[in-house]
Amino acid sequence: MPVIGRSKRVLAAVALLVLAIVGALVVLAAYLRSVDISVLEPKGPIASQEQHLIIITALLSLFVVIPVLGLVVAFAVKYREGNTKAQYSPTLASSKRFETVWWIYPSALIVILSIITWNSAHSLDPFKPLDSKTQALTIQVVSLDWKWLFIYPDQGVACVNEMVIPNDTPVDLLLTSDAPMNSFWIPQLSGQIYAMPGMQTQLHLEASSAGTFRGLSANISGAGFSGMTFSTSSRSMPAFREWIDATLRSPKTLDQQAYSVLARPTENAPISCFTDSDASLFSSIILRYMAPGSPSMNMAPGSS
Amino acid sequence: MIIANEITGRLTWGAFLHALITEGAVVGMALALLALAALVTYKRRWRWLWTEWLTTVDPKKLGVMYILVAITMLVRSGADVLLMRLQQATSVGSSQGVIPTSMFQQLFSAHGTIMIFFVAMGLMFGIINLVLPLQIGSRDVAFPFLNATSFWLFAAGMALVNVSLGIGQFSAAGWLAYPPLSELQYSPGVGVSYWIWSLQIAGIGSLLAAVNFFVTILRMRCPGMTLMKMPMFAWSVLCSMFLAMFAFPILTVTLALLFLDRAIGTHFFTGGGGGNMMMYVNLIWAWGHPEVYILVLPAFGIYSEVVATFSRKPLFGYASMVAALVAITILAFSVWVHHFFTMGAGADVNGFFGIMTMIIAVPTGVKIFNWLATMFRGRIKFATPMYWFMGFVGLFTIGGVAGVMLAMPAIDFQLHNSLFLVAHFHTMLVSGVLFGDFAGLIYWFPKVCGFRLNERLLKYSFWCWFIGFIVVFVPLYILGFMGATRRLDHYAASTGWQPLFIISGLGSLIIAAGLALLILQVGVSIRQRATTRDVDGDPWNGRTLEWTTTSPPPVYNFATIPVVHGRDPFWAAKQEDAAPPETRAFGDIHMPKNTPVGMFVGGFAFVVGFTLIWHIYWLTILAVLGILITAAIRTTSTDESEYTIRAAEVARLESSRQGVLV
Numbered sequence: 001m002p003v004i005g006r007s008k009r010v011l012a013a014v015a016l017l018v019l020a021i022v023g024a025l026v027v028l029a030a031y032l033r034s035v036d037i038s039v040l041e042p043k044g045p046i047a048s049q050e051q052h053l054i055i056i057t058a059l060l061s062l063f064v065v066i067p068v069l070g071l072v073v074a075f076a077v078k079y080r081e082g083n084t085k086a087q088y089s090p091t092l093a094s095s096k097r098f099e100t101v102w103w104i105y106p107s108a109l110i111v112i113l114s115i116i117t118w119n120s121a122h123s124l125d126p127f128k129p130l131d132s133k134t135q136a137l138t139i140q141v142v143s144l145d146w147k148w149l150f151i152y153p154d155q156g157v158a159c160v161n162e163m164v165i166p167n168d169t170p171v172d173l174l175l176t177s178d179a180p181m182n183s184f185w186i187p188q189l190s191g192q193i194y195a196m197p198g199m200q201t202q203l204h205l206e207a208s209s210a211g212t213f214r215g216l217s218a219n220i221s222g223a224g225f226s227g228m229t230f231s232t233s234s235r236s237m238p239a240f241r242e243w244i245d246a247t248l249r250s251p252k253t254l255d256q257q258a259y260s261v262l263a264r265p266t267e268n269a270p271i272s273c274f275t276d277s278d279a280s281l282f283s284s285i286i287l288r289y290m291a292p293g294s295p296s297m298n299m300a301p302g303s304s
Numbered sequence: 305m306i307i308a309n310e311i312t313g314r315l316t317w318g319a320f321l322h323a324l325i326t327e328g329a330v331v332g333m334a335l336a337l338l339a340l341a342a343l344v345t346y347k348r349r350w351r352w353l354w355t356e357w358l359t360t361v362d363p364k365k366l367g368v369m370y371i372l373v374a375i376t377m378l379v380r381s382g383a384d385v386l387l388m389r390l391q392q393a394t395s396v397g398s399s400q401g402v403i404p405t406s407m408f409q410q411l412f413s414a415h416g417t418i419m420i421f422f423v424a425m426g427l428m429f430g431i432i433n434l435v436l437p438l439q440i441g442s443r444d445v446a447f448p449f450l451n452a453t454s455f456w457l458f459a460a461g462m463a464l465v466n467v468s469l470g471i472g473q474f475s476a477a478g479w480l481a482y483p484p485l486s487e488l489q490y491s492p493g494v495g496v497s498y499w500i501w502s503l504q505i506a507g508i509g510s511l512l513a514a515v516n517f518f519v520t521i522l523r524m525r526c527p528g529m530t531l532m533k534m535p536m537f538a539w540s541v542l543c544s545m546f547l548a549m550f551a552f553p554i555l556t557v558t559l560a561l562l563f564l565d566r567a568i569g570t571h572f573f574t575g576g577g578g579g580n581m582m583m584y585v586n587l588i589w590a591w592g593h594p595e596v597y598i599l600v601l602p603a604f605g606i607y608s609e610v611v612a613t614f615s616r617k618p619l620f621g622y623a624s625m626v627a628a629l630v631a632i633t634i635l636a637f638s639v640w641v642h643h644f645f646t647m648g649a650g651a652d653v654n655g656f657f658g659i660m661t662m663i664i665a666v667p668t669g670v671k672i673f674n675w676l677a678t679m680f681r682g683r684i685k686f687a688t689p690m691y692w693f694m695g696f697v698g699l700f701t702i703g704g705v706a707g708v709m710l711a712m713p714a715i716d717f718q719l720h721n722s723l724f725l726v727a728h729f730h731t732m733l734v735s736g737v738l739f740g741d742f743a744g745l746i747y748w749f750p751k752v753c754g755f756r757l758n759e760r761l762l763k764y765s766f767w768c769w770f771i772g773f774i775v776v777f778v779p780l781y782i783l784g785f786m787g788a789t790r791r792l793d794h795y796a797a798s799t800g801w802q803p804l805f806i807i808s809g810l811g812s813l814i815i816a817a818g819l820a821l822l823i824l825q826v827g828v829s830i831r832q833r834a835t836t837r838d839v840d841g842d843p844w845n846g847r848t849l850e851w852t853t854t855s856p857p858p859v860y861n862f863a864t865i866p867v868v869h870g871r872d873p874f875w876a877a878k879q880e881d882a883a884p885p886e887t888r889a890f891g892d893i894h895m896p897k898n899t900p901v902g903m904f905v906g907g908f909a910f911v912v913g914f915t916l917i918w919h920i921y922w923l924t925i926l927a928v929l930g931i932l933i934t935a936a937i938r939t940t941s942t943d944e945s946e947y948t949i950r951a952a953e954v955a956r957l958e959s960s961r962q963g964v965l966v
Contacts (some may be wrong), residue, residue, distance in 0.1 A: 046720070121654045128651070
């Protein structure tokens with residue numbers, strides 16, 4: 001009984017374990033099909049190139065992962081103390097040939113990855129405008145305590161916590177902050193970029209279809225940080241123009257005074273839109289952090 | 305409105321008022337301390353505690369104290385984790401979860417701070433204190449009094465973090481407190497000040513300890529032990545301490561500048577007034593990235609010892625292992641920008657730092673292949689330290705893949721600050737550092753305490769940690785891909801994240817069970833010690849010098865300083881089967897006297913930190929004077945700081961120890 005009974009029990013336990021793992025994986029797969037995996041389900045050219053890079057890198061990494069995991073398990077089994085049949089070489093301490101191999105092997109892989117790294121750092125540089133025949137739309141983004149302000153300088157409108165864009169149109173985003181640092185991120189459209197006070201960063205993205213995409217701050221900025229979400233609505237060009245026209249009729253205007261009220265800390269601010277009467281608002285927000293009384297510091301933000 | 309009082313600064317009764325759950329933790333901690341004090345009183349052990357422990361300069365005892373503090377902080381931080389996991393599992397849609405935002409933000413800030421500074425650093429310095437002098441055949445460290453001072457500064461920093469729980473509050477600005485959020489304008493309370501001063505004091509302790517061990521390794525190796533004959537753990541500590549000596553001054557200066565911004569209105573890192581917040585981000589990571597390697601290199605050293613010992617083979621590729629360590633040490637200072645590719649540094653800068661980061665994967669990969677080659681044609685005994693090593697290889701490799709992804713700026717834009725990043729660095733730090741330190745603790749425990757730990761319970765603990773880790777962090781990797789960012793105390797139901805947060809929370813319970821087993825098995829092991837006693841000082845068939853002395857070693861480690869002729873000297877001696885000479889010529893041994901000065905310095909440093917936090921400046925001045933005066937008395941004292949153990953006494957001690965061995 002002991003030997004056979006034990007091995008049977010072990011077998012049953014292993015079978016049960018495998019079954020449990022397979023079951024868990026099936027449930028997980030079903031769940032993952034039912035939700036958005038934003039980064040892996042891109043809705044724009046930038047995010048989709050970034051997704052390809054993720055997949056390429058993961059596949060290239062397998063050239064290290066598989067041998068390492070395979071060898072560690074194989075050696076653990078083969079050279080275990082109990083297996084006296086395995087060869088034991090108690091003085092084996094080095095091998096020029098093999099050590100050279102495993103200095104060169106990962107190096108070669110890193111050379112390939114480095115080329116991809118360098119090229120993609122340039123082609124996907126967030127400051128680089130997109131190649132497109134379509135005229136780009138410029139939006140100025142200001143992170144506030146704890147909401148996002150989107151200013152459309154050419155259209156003369158502005159919105160809090162909602163960014164409406166036309167699809168298949170490059171969008172040039174200029175970002176700053178009038179609050180602690182935040183990181184601006186719409187996972188389905190592109191990677192993130194920081195918004196920092198007194199500084200201007202850029203992000204260029206495009207939506208390839210109509211839809212609503214979740215946007216959020218990725219960097220802790222204080223008490224209302226978790227509520228710093230916004231919605232990105234991508235629409236056809238006519239629908240976008242319609243939205244601009246409707247917003248232009250908004251009773252609220254965004255002059256310096258309205259802005260100073262808006263900039264006060266609030267949490268989970270609702271979407272609200274303004275007609276923008278002050279075209280220099282964005283640059284004035286940046287300049288507030290520059291040395292006082294030096295107009296020469298005007299670095300003309302907004303030129304893209 | 306805060307009005308500074310001349311006597312108590314900004315400290316008012318209001319500072320003691322907190323949410324019920326915090327008060328519970330404070331009362332619990334106070335009761336635990338009281339119970340401990342009552343136990344010491346009941347057992348009449350105060351004198352023993354004072355002479356044997358609190359005033360000790362023996363690195364073996366300081367090591368034990370480091371580890372006790374670190375494990376206590378691991379438990380505290382574990383409790384913080386459970387609360388955070390509970391919050392994230394429940395705070396969705398209309399539910400606001402179990403704790404308020406302010407507490408959640410303090411929890412994650414404290415978690416990172418405590419785990420790095422008071423758990424990982426504590427375990428690391430603890431193990432270095434226990435093992436390093438023994439491994440290099442030395443009786444002590446280069447500066448024993450400085451060593452005790454380092455420990456007490458570490459303890460003072462730890463005490464400040466925990467005092468913030470009861471008096472005032474801790475930082476809510478994340479574990480690295482980026483300005484301008486950490487500036488007075490956005491964080492007007494005492495939280496960031498607590499963060500600054502606990503890190504500043506502990507950081508100075510770490511810097512002093514780094515200098516101490518660096519000098520110890522270079523100057524105090526036994527005859528014959530050239531650098532290239534040192535055990536790999538000693539090499540890894542040498543590299544780690546080198547990094548620490550160059551990295552920690554950056555931290556000290558950065559924290560000091562942030563403090564000046566907050567205390568006297570300078571503009572080093574502020575938004576306006578010519579401040580440069582990105583300078584802070586650069587500086588803090590110029591310390592912060594090397595810090596990762598400061599922690600992980602000694603763990604690599606531990607793995608090197610463990611794999612060689614339990615494979616019954618010398619470490620494979622010693623020279624390339626040293627080369628890899630040195631390469632990592634140098635590269636560690638050239639990758640810090642990868643922590644903020646997303647701040648718009650430009651394609652050339654990002655590309656350069658991305659490639660530098662990837663290059664570190666090469667020496668790391670070489671180390672892993674060399675460990676595998678050490679197992680190759682070995683006779684592997686699967687004692688528990690090997691379990692942690694195997695778990696490390698599995699998790700670290702996967703975490704490394706995630707790291708290579710994040711090293712690519714274009715991918716980092718999509719994954720930075722997401723839970724994918726959180727999962728990545730936890731994979732590296734838990735499997736790389738924590739598992740390594742656990743392996744080291746279990747491996748060297750018999751040397752320190754004279755008996756082995758309970759292997760069966762340790763294996764259960766390992767499996768809880770390993771499986772629990774996967775259950776916690778695989779959901780976080782997926783959540784990162786789903787666009788979930790770190791540090792969220794609330795999210796919308798429409799995100800669909802909740803099931804994964806719940807699974808992750810369940811996983812944290814499995815790890816909690818693993819931690820409980822890890823701690824409780826010590827009790828079981830103590831009860832069973834009669835059967836697991838390490839009678840010959842060599843429980844694992846070891847290879848290096850620490851196994852040649854008794855367990856626990858005498859205060860002077862070695863009665864006669866060993867002379868070595870190669871690597872793995874003990875293993876070589878055992879192969880030659882050379883019987884130890886019957887009579888050895890013992891000489892007089894000079895050892896440093898115990899002194900409470902290190903503890904006084906730590907105590908004063910605590911007062912300095914606490915009073916600066918609360919603006920009680922008159923007391924700050926007194927405490928600084930206290931440090932200067934005790935140090936002055938110590939250095940100018942005509943009392944002998946050493947005592948001599950006469951040769952005859954050594955012979956008597958040794959013969960009684962030999963008696964134990966038989």
